[in-house]
Amino acid sequence: MRAPGPGEIKVGEVLLAVEDVSLAFGGVKAIADVSFDIRKGEIRAIIGPNGAGKTSMLNVINGFYQPQQGSITFKGATRDKMRPYEAARGGIARTFQNVALFRGMTALDNIMAGRTLKMHRNFFWQLLRFGPAMAEEITHRRRAEEIIDFLEINHIRRVQVGRLPYGLQKRVELGRALAMEPDLLLLDEPMAGMNLEEKEDMSRFILDVNNHYGTTIALIEHDMGVVMDLSDRVVVLDYGRKIADGTPDAVKRDPAVIDAYLGVAH
Amino acid sequence: MDLLYKIFLDPFVQMGTAPDLLVQTLWEGLVGGVLYALIALGFVLIFKASGVFNFAQGIMVVFAALTLVGLHELGIPAFLALALTVLVMLALAFAVERLVLRPLVNQPDIILFMATIGLTYFLIGFGELTFGGNPKVMIASELYLPKGAIDLKILGGFVSLQKIDIAAAIIASIMVTGLGIFFQRTRIGRALRAVADSHKAALSVGISLEQIWVIVWFAAGIVALATGIMWGARSDVSFGLQIIALKALPVLILGGFTSIPGAIVGGMIIGVGEKIGEFYWGPLLGGGIESWLAYVIALGFLLVRPQGLFGEKIIERI
Numbered sequence: 001m002r003a004p005g006p007g008e009i010k011v012g013e014v015l016l017a018v019e020d021v022s023l024a025f026g027g028v029k030a031i032a033d034v035s036f037d038i039r040k041g042e043i044r045a046i047i048g049p050n051g052a053g054k055t056s057m058l059n060v061i062n063g064f065y066q067p068q069q070g071s072i073t074f075k076g077a078t079r080d081k082m083r084p085y086e087a088a089r090g091g092i093a094r095t096f097q098n099v100a101l102f103r104g105m106t107a108l109d110n111i112m113a114g115r116t117l118k119m120h121r122n123f124f125w126q127l128l129r130f131g132p133a134m135a136e137e138i139t140h141r142r143r144a145e146e147i148i149d150f151l152e153i154n155h156i157r158r159v160q161v162g163r164l165p166y167g168l169q170k171r172v173e174l175g176r177a178l179a180m181e182p183d184l185l186l187l188d189e190p191m192a193g194m195n196l197e198e199k200e201d202m203s204r205f206i207l208d209v210n211n212h213y214g215t216t217i218a219l220i221e222h223d224m225g226v227v228m229d230l231s232d233r234v235v236v237l238d239y240g241r242k243i244a245d246g247t248p249d250a251v252k253r254d255p256a257v258i259d260a261y262l263g264v265a266h
Numbered sequence: 267m268d269l270l271y272k273i274f275l276d277p278f279v280q281m282g283t284a285p286d287l288l289v290q291t292l293w294e295g296l297v298g299g300v301l302y303a304l305i306a307l308g309f310v311l312i313f314k315a316s317g318v319f320n321f322a323q324g325i326m327v328v329f330a331a332l333t334l335v336g337l338h339e340l341g342i343p344a345f346l347a348l349a350l351t352v353l354v355m356l357a358l359a360f361a362v363e364r365l366v367l368r369p370l371v372n373q374p375d376i377i378l379f380m381a382t383i384g385l386t387y388f389l390i391g392f393g394e395l396t397f398g399g400n401p402k403v404m405i406a407s408e409l410y411l412p413k414g415a416i417d418l419k420i421l422g423g424f425v426s427l428q429k430i431d432i433a434a435a436i437i438a439s440i441m442v443t444g445l446g447i448f449f450q451r452t453r454i455g456r457a458l459r460a461v462a463d464s465h466k467a468a469l470s471v472g473i474s475l476e477q478i479w480v481i482v483w484f485a486a487g488i489v490a491l492a493t494g495i496m497w498g499a500r501s502d503v504s505f506g507l508q509i510i511a512l513k514a515l516p517v518l519i520l521g522g523f524t525s526i527p528g529a530i531v532g533g534m535i536i537g538v539g540e541k542i543g544e545f546y547w548g549p550l551l552g553g554g555i556e557s558w559l560a561y562v563i564a565l566g567f568l569l570v571r572p573q574g575l576f577g578e579k580i581i582e583r584i
Contacts, residue, residue, distance in 0.1 A: 101463070
């Protein structure tokens with residue numbers, strides 16, 4: 001079964017919805033009855049104090065964790081849990097909190113690895129590097145180069161990514177996710193550990209991806225300034241529960257959110 | 267004085283006075299090196315793609331060779347038996363993935379290493395049960411592998427090159443070139459390297475770990491089969507052969523665990539070093555140094571270049 005193409009869901013309609021999702025590790029509840037949706041074309045932020053269950057939520061969405069309860073509706077198809085390959089095939093790409101790159105490979109190869117699912121020529125053609133396989137490699141290489149241009153990482157494309165500074169590693173990781181031409185891009189703290197200049201660059205890239213390619217983005221971020229500037233809607237988690245959901249301005253004024261962040265005693 | 271003379275001068279005088287013997291020794295070293303390199307190649311494939319040191323590579327060589335000979339003994343024509351053996355190796359790859367690797371996903375490498383030791387003993391037992399414990403003769407002539415030797419008249423003497431050795435060198439170079447291109451240039455090759463670097467990142471771009479593992483174990487199985495045929499044609503096919511797997515260890519240390527060219531060059535250095543050492547310096551120590559010289563060479567290398575000749579120097583940013 002092929003998932004519906006991106007054109008079939010219009011901008012502003014629900015692309016992905018999680019309903020009453022609960023996830024526990026042994027006795028520890030990481031997520032408790034959380035529901036929210038992500039609409040096509042928006043930038044959706046997931047925020048909350050440390051340990052609120054934000055990363056767990058992303059892991060549920062892209063199938064790394066399988067929730068005990070609840071359901072996930074993606075592109076109109078509802079399922080109890082996502083599997084990693086379903087997510088990747090369906091057009092969900094992601095980056096990781098602590099950068100998970102293929103360290104021994106060059107930046108270019110990392111980005112080409114993002115195109116794995118788009119390449120179909122079989123084994124033997126590839127081995128011969130001839131005919132259709134060659135044409136395919138060239139087409140995909142062109143796409144990879146576009147992404148490299150877009151992210152302004154031309155100068156490092158032949159460098160082993162393990163040697164790059166952290167900010168650039170994050171950029172390569174974004175490039176790999178973009179190479180999948182995702183319908184939904186999950187970013188786990190894309191600006192963690194960056195200096196101001198790097199943060200500004202990354203914000204610009206995120207906005208450009210959203211505007212240019214129309215990619216729907218869900219991001220986790222700690223920097224409140226960034227979240228308020230970038231996102232269309234914000235969902236706030238605390239101790240695995242959803243405590244607020246709305247526009248950045250509404251969320252900012254929500255007493256429950258202020259309490260969670262400032263730690264007010266009741 | 268006498269000892270110093272015997273160590274530092276006499277061997278070189280011998281080399282100079284009988285160059286044909288030197289060439290013969292070098293050739294035999296290179297040929298032994300090709301076979302070491304083939305075994306090391308099997309290790310490198312699996313290590314590169316899954317970070318697992320596959321202790322069972324040696325027994326896979328024996329198992330592949332035994333299967334081939336065993337099937338032929340049942341009256342199956344040689345080339346059909348060869349094709350069937352390839353299928354058996356494919357089945358083995360699937361079985362290893364399903365029964366060993368998949369249940370151990372996300373376990374530390376040492377656990378997987380232990381599992382491959384377990385696999386070794388399983389294959390020894392299963393092989394003996396199915397094909398019996400007696401040494402067998404490789405069906406070299408049925409597979410149209412050349413026999414006999416070419417005698418070259420050079421340097422005032424004769425150098426004798428076994429045709430089977432020449433064939434082994436050619437087959438090995440074809441396999442190495444193919445694997446090299448495959449790893450560097452193809453989508454699946456990229457996926458293999460990706461899995462080695464990070465499982466979760468590989469999953470996130472839609473690479474299937476299961477598929478990749480089957481592919482590498484199958485490739486290692488094919489390399490094992492080629493090694494088994496070549497080695498078997500030189501001596502015979504018996505379980506003692508799996509010991510050569512231990513010879514792959516110094517080769518890997520020398521060449522680097524992740525490098526295909528490293529496995530080849532490492533194999534050559536160890537092969538040649540062993541033969542030259544045995545022939546010219548061995549008598550000083552009463553012979554038999556071939557069995558441990560490789561490890562000493564590797565140890566010396568570890569002191570200078572711990573990542574091996576071609577290994578990737580992993581630079582960690584802190």
